[in-house]
Amino acid sequence: MCLAIPGKILEVNGDKANVDFNGVKRDVIIALVKDAKVGKYVLVHAGYAIELINEEEAQETLKLWKNIVEEEGLDESLFF
Amino acid sequence: MQILGTKQLRDRKVSEKIVRIIIKLLSDINRKIKIMHVCGTHEHTISKYGIRSILPKELEIISGPGCPVCVCPAADIDKAIEIGKRENTIITTFGDMLRVPATNLSLAELRAQGADVRIVYGPNDAVKIAKENPDKEVIFFAIGFETTVPLIGYEIKINPPLNFSVICAHKLIPAALELLIGIDQLNIDGFISPGHVASIIGTTPFQLFSDAYHVPNVVAGFEPNDVLMALAMLLKQIKNKEHKTENEYTRVVKSEGNKIAQKIIADVFDSVSSPWRGIGRILDGGLAIKDSYSKYDADKKFDIKIEKSIDIQPGCSCHLVMTGKIYPYECKLFKKICTPVNPVGPCMVSAEGTCAIYYKYG
Ligand code: SF4
Numbered sequence: 001m002c003l004a005i006p007g008k009i010l011e012v013n014g015d016k017a018n019v020d021f022n023g024v025k026r027d028v029i030i031a032l033v034k035d036a037k038v039g040k041y042v043l044v045h046a047g048y049a050i051e052l053i054n055e056e057e058a059q060e061t062l063k064l065w066k067n068i069v070e071e072e073g074l075d076e077s078l079f080f
Numbered sequence: 081m082q083i084l085g086t087k088q089l090r091d092r093k094v095s096e097k098i099v100r101i102i103i104k105l106l107s108d109i110n111r112k113i114k115i116m117h118v119c120g121t122h123e124h125t126i127s128k129y130g131i132r133s134i135l136p137k138e139l140e141i142i143s144g145p146g147c148p149v150c151v152c153p154a155a156d157i158d159k160a161i162e163i164g165k166r167e168n169t170i171i172t173t174f175g176d177m178l179r180v181p182a183t184n185l186s187l188a189e190l191r192a193q194g195a196d197v198r199i200v201y202g203p204n205d206a207v208k209i210a211k212e213n214p215d216k217e218v219i220f221f222a223i224g225f226e227t228t229v230p231l232i233g234y235e236i237k238i239n240p241p242l243n244f245s246v247i248c249a250h251k252l253i254p255a256a257l258e259l260l261i262g263i264d265q266l267n268i269d270g271f272i273s274p275g276h277v278a279s280i281i282g283t284t285p286f287q288l289f290s291d292a293y294h295v296p297n298v299v300a301g302f303e304p305n306d307v308l309m310a311l312a313m314l315l316k317q318i319k320n321k322e323h324k325t326e327n328e329y330t331r332v333v334k335s336e337g338n339k340i341a342q343k344i345i346a347d348v349f350d351s352v353s354s355p356w357r358g359i360g361r362i363l364d365g366g367l368a369i370k371d372s373y374s375k376y377d378a379d380k381k382f383d384i385k386i387e388k389s390i391d392i393q394p395g396c397s398c399h400l401v402m403t404g405k406i407y408p409y410e411c412k413l414f415k416k417i418c419t420p421v422n423p424v425g426p427c428m429v430s431a432e433g434t435c436a437i438y439y440k441y442g
Pocket of ligand 1: 426
């Protein structure tokens with residue numbers, strides 16, 4: 001029920017935007033989020049964008065996980 | 081989608097490393113640990129990717145009441161059914177709700193009897209149906225947690241036609257956590273909290289909860305490595321005897337949440353004491369439409385009283401499954417009498433019901 005999927009905004013039209021979900025395009029309502037601009041990623045629940053995805057934070061998470069893989073020791077304090 | 085790195089988010093090499101960290105933390109802690117999540121989407125990730133099978137058995141992950149369809153009282157469905165039996169009504173709702181058994185019927189059975197019951201993707205579709213059918217009453221049966229509430233609030237605020245109304249069966253997560261932590265013998269060592277609920281309400285309500293009850297809590301995303309990471313973060317807190325709320329899902333969740341959505345919720349709804357199917361009444365566990373929007377409140381419009389309803393059918397153990405007291409396979413009807421085709425309880429219907437997930441992946 002609380003499932004929400006990420007998509008990229010292709011076009012903004014007032015309270016609606018056309019969003020690309022990995023190739024499938026749909027109109028979603030963007031009235032619940034601030035700064036929904038073309039090129040940004042949004043998280044969409046039941047046809048409404050509920051939050052923007054912070055790309056810097058997404059990269060940070062991936063970087064953290066990459067470090068975990070590359071780190072040979074298992075000192076967990078390194079990672080948190 | 082490359083920038084979001086969906087592939088990396090599921091990278092097995094990362095999973096394996098996090099599992100090794102989890103094993104190490106567990107051996108430092110040196111006792112059994114029980115973690116509860118309260119979200120059907122988390123259970124889906126855990127079951128689909130076989131996360132329990134790659135974790136040491138000292139770490140138990142139990143599933144809480146994280147399925148809005150499952151916790152919706154039979155009386156609310158009965159109410160929708162009574163309204164749907166009337167002439168010139170159209171009942172609209174999310175697909176998962178249709179086959180949930182209520183006291184006598186489900187909405188799907190009502191539809192089979194000739195009533196106009198329609199599945200919609202979102203509340204805007206229900207409003208559209210109301211505009212297209214001005215001579216009919218169109219009722220949206222609204223279920224869902226904080227993630228879903230602002231969608232309905234938004235539609236109510238933008239002046240839908242007066243033949244549109246809402247049965248408000250929304251539930252709130254933080255109040256349920258308080259109830260769960262109080263259940264005897266459950267002994268939960270930490271919570272994984274639902275990232276999409278937190279995207280709306282922020283991490284502060286969870287922080288207040290972990291402060292008040294001294295229980296570790298991590299708000300998590302829904303990829304397998306998000307869940308594993310959340311487990312490692314919880315174990316680290318347990319090892320260090322900490323009890324705070326941490327945010328694993330920083331790419332989406334802000335500590336203050338989504339202010340626009342919060343304002344819509346506050347404008348349209350009041351929090352109320354609310355019954356959860358199989359669990360009981362929870363103080364501030366649900367929402368009601370404010371008086372200022374009562375023209376859209378189906379409760380006020382149709383004045384239907386359900387005298388007697390049955391939440392748990394004989395033999396069904398949904399109430400125990402939803403509070404993490406038993407696993408679905410411990411219910412004697414599981415897979416034998418109760419199946420997704422012939423569900424006895426709500427947990428077997430929704431794609432996010434714990435019994436349905438165990439049926440599919442177990
Ligand atoms: S298996 Fe069916 S009867 Fe048993 S608890 Fe789950 S829904 Fe209820």
